[in-house]
Amino acid sequence: MQIKLxxxxxxxxxxxxxxxxxxxAGINMGQVIQKINEATKxxxxxxxxxxxxxxxxxxxxxxKVFSPPVSELLKRHLKVxxxxxxxxxxxxxxxxxxDIISIAKTKYPNLLSKSLKSAxxxxxxxxxxxxxxxxxxxxxxxxxxxxxxKYDREILSEAVITESDKRLKLDKYYSEVKAExxxxxxxxxxxxxxxxxxGETAAEGTATVPEGEVKKxxxxxxxxxxxxxxxKKEKK
Numbered sequence: 001m002q003i004k005l006x007x008x009x010x011x012x013x014x015x016x017x018x019x020x021x022x023x024x025a026g027i028n029m030g031q032v033i034q035k036i037n038e039a040t041k042x043x044x045x046x047x048x049x050x051x052x053x054x055x056x057x058x059x060x061x062x063x064k065v066f067s068p069p070v071s072e073l074l075k076r077h078l079k080v081x082x083x084x085x086x087x088x089x090x091x092x093x094x095x096x097x098x099d100i101i102s103i104a105k106t107k108y109p110n111l112l113s114k115s116l117k118s119a120x121x122x123x124x125x126x127x128x129x130x131x132x133x134x135x136x137x138x139x140x141x142x143x144x145x146x147x148x149x150k151y152d153r154e155i156l157s158e159a160v161i162t163e164s165d166k167r168l169k170l171d172k173y174y175s176e177v178k179a180e181x182x183x184x185x186x187x188x189x190x191x192x193x194x195x196x197x198x199g200e201t202a203a204e205g206t207a208t209v210p211e212g213e214v215k216k217x218x219x220x221x222x223x224x225x226x227x228x229x230x231x232k233k234e235k236k
Contacts, residue, residue: 001025003052005036009043009068012036025056032061039065046072067110070126073103084131090181094133094174096167097142097151100124102160117155121146136173 113119128139
């Protein structure tokens with residue numbers, strides 16, 4: 001029996017899904033969880049794919065640990081909490097080509113890529129879905145440059161270390177991008193708030209009084225008018 005899981009590296013906890021599968025087979029779930037946590041402890045804080053191969057007759061099991069999804073590796077490597085959610089509008093980080101090569105080397109055994117170069121291009125594509133810039137450019141631009149051979153030297157040498165000066169320049173560029181993003185978001189929020197206020201004001205101004213009812217401020221005026229007419233008739 002094979003069971004595929006996606007667990008929190010080093011901190012898997014008991015759950016109904018696993019107990020329903022292991023319970024009937026008479027497998028000790030606590031022992032399984034302990035073994036999985038030991039096998040995935042190096043991926044702490046990441047979601048890790050695990051395959052559990054259980055022999056229901058002998059009650060023995062084997063654990064196969066696969067490297068975390070590319071998105072998880074990128075977020076940890078770049079210290080990003082989550083992806084953009086609006087990739088064209090919001091960027092969350094600025095990676096170096098060395099960062100991409102490093103992730104590609106980690107995932108290469110689990111990818112269908114025929115070469116490290118194609119693996120690097122695959123990782124760059126994932127950067128696009130997360131909203132991550134690479135070398136101050138969009139992922140799509142970098143994918144084109146990879147095809148053109150611009151980064152062949154770095155890929156062939158499997159360069160994974162980003163020079164400190166280069167990192168500073170990448171960080172500076174991203175800080176400028178983020179500042180502009182924040183400015184635009186603030187403007188949009190202010191415009192949306194103003195539009196909402198105008199809409200509420202317009203709605204209040206066009207409020208109508210239900211048929212058959214008299215506005216409170218009009219009622220006293222009409223009563224005064226009737227009283228005045230009555231006084232005139234009495235004087236005559």
